[in-house]
Amino acid sequence: SPTRPSCTRSCSASSIAPRSTAATGNPTVAAVEARLAALEGGGEPGVSAVLMSSGMAAITSTLLAMLRAGQHAIFTADVYRKTRVFARTYLSKFGVEFDIVEPSLAAIEAAVRSETKIIFTEAPTNPYLRVVDIAGVVELARTKRIKTIIDATFATPINMRPLALGVDLVIHSTTKYLGGHNDLLGGVVIGRDAIVGAIREQLGTLGAICDPHNAYLLGRGLKTLALRVERHNHNALALARMLEEHPKVAQVWYPLLDSHQDHEHARRVLGGGGGVISFELASGLEAGTRLVDAVTIPKLAPSLGGVESLIEQPALMSFYDQGPEGRAALGIREGLVRMSVGIESVTDILGDLDQALA
Numbered sequence: 460s461p462t463r464p465s466c467t468r469s470c471s472a473s474s475i476a477p478r479s480t481a482a483t484g485n486p487t488v489a490a491v492e493a494r495l496a497a498l499e500g501g502g503e504p505g506v507s508a509v510l511m512s513s514g515m516a517a518i519t520s521t522l523l524a525m526l527r528a529g530q531h532a533i534f535t536a537d538v539y540r541k542t543r544v545f546a547r548t549y550l551s552k553f554g555v556e557f558d559i560v561e562p563s564l565a566a567i568e569a570a571v572r573s574e575t576k577i578i579f580t581e582a583p584t585n586p587y588l589r590v591v592d593i594a595g596v597v598e599l600a601r602t603k604r605i606k607t608i609i610d611a612t613f614a615t616p617i618n619m620r621p622l623a624l625g626v627d628l629v630i631h632s633t634t635k636y637l638g639g640h641n642d643l644l645g646g647v648v649i650g651r652d653a654i655v656g657a658i659r660e661q662l663g664t665l666g667a668i669c670d671p672h673n674a675y676l677l678g679r680g681l682k683t684l685a686l687r688v689e690r691h692n693h694n695a696l697a698l699a700r701m702l703e704e705h706p707k708v709a710q711v712w713y714p715l716l717d718s719h720q721d722h723e724h725a726r727r728v729l730g731g732g733g734g735v736i737s738f739e740l741a742s743g744l745e746a747g748t749r750l751v752d753a754v755t756i757p758k759l760a761p762s763l764g765g766v767e768s769l770i771e772q773p774a775l776m777s778f779y780d781q782g783p784e785g786r787a788a789l790g791i792r793e794g795l796v797r798m799s800v801g802i803e804s805v806t807d808i809l810g811d812l813d814q815a816l817a
């Protein structure tokens with residue numbers, strides 16, 4: 460009878476110590492993970508980070524690692540659209556039940572069941588920069604032994620510290636502010652060692668590995684994160700105030716404006732408002748198109764978080780495929796313009812928007 464071949468070195472290495480394989484034990488990746496854990500955890504011991512290949516990889520791997528059939532998860536309605544698509548397409552396929560509710564404490568509380576294991580929220584959100592009552596959500600979750608996860612991509616660890624507020628896991632798309640230069644794709648999950656360790660255990664199986672060059676670029680980006688975010692905050696607040704005064708602008712959404720519906724929660728948890736502003740022109744979609752064609756500094760593109768200003772019309776770009784009814788259902792107004800304000804001279808940015816509005 461055939462004899463079973465003896466195990467090769469790589470076989471025993473991968474079955475005994477999965478963390479030391481090339482895929483999951485790269486020193487450049489580990490160094491950047493340690494810096495992200497220190498940044499988000501404020502230097503507290505017992506916090507770790509795991510890098511992944513994209514923001515969506517971090518979100519889907521975390522949910523797959525933490526949920527199983529028969530359990531229930533709550534998502535707030537304005538979390539990143541692909542996160543909601545993942546819940547609808549995959550969690551339901553795997554027998555996980557979920558609700559997608561308004562980002563208010565009352566709506567979240569009403570959705571809690573005995574099977575609820577996770578509350579997944581985001582702040583500030585796209586495109587209306589909503590900021591949920593994070594401390595309230597944490598308190599609710601603790602009494603029911605539910606884990607809280609927040610996608611804090613728009614805030615960065617410079618503007619918001621969810622772990623200090625008691626949130627269990629913080630997720631960032633490092634593609635945005637953490638990388639900061641529109642030249643990498645990545646994601647990170649940060650929290651207590653035990654829970655992040657359990658997610659890391661799945662990394663080799665789910666395959667969302669961060670490659671070392673990507674980690675190297677992210678490490679370079681992180682060196683200027685604090686400087687960049689300060690400048691994004693400063694420029695965006697100045698532009699939000701200018702737009703709010705402008706007669707051709709109907710409405711502006713920026714979390715630190717008194718006119719924003721969540722400005723009280725925002726002031727409590729955000730050190731700065733971040734770089735993203737949404738606004739609607741009084742004369743709607745076509746005026747918006749003339750505006751995005753007339754600006755000279757922002758590039759016409761739907762991402763955010765890089766040093767260069769970007770501008771887009773959600774109805775014609777990021778939410779175009781939803782059609783008018785789909786956008787109405789998602790609350791995306793036809794005339795909306797979204798700008799990711801970069802780190803250029805604030806005088807130049809205000810002047811450019813002013814001439815384009817004229």
Ligand SMILES: *Cc1c(COP(=O)(O)O)cnc(C)c1O
Binds near residue numbers: 581633646
């Ligand atoms: C971009 C983004 C994501 C997805 O990140 P990718 O790196 O593009 O996969 C998730 N959440 C938020 C809030 C984002 O802005």
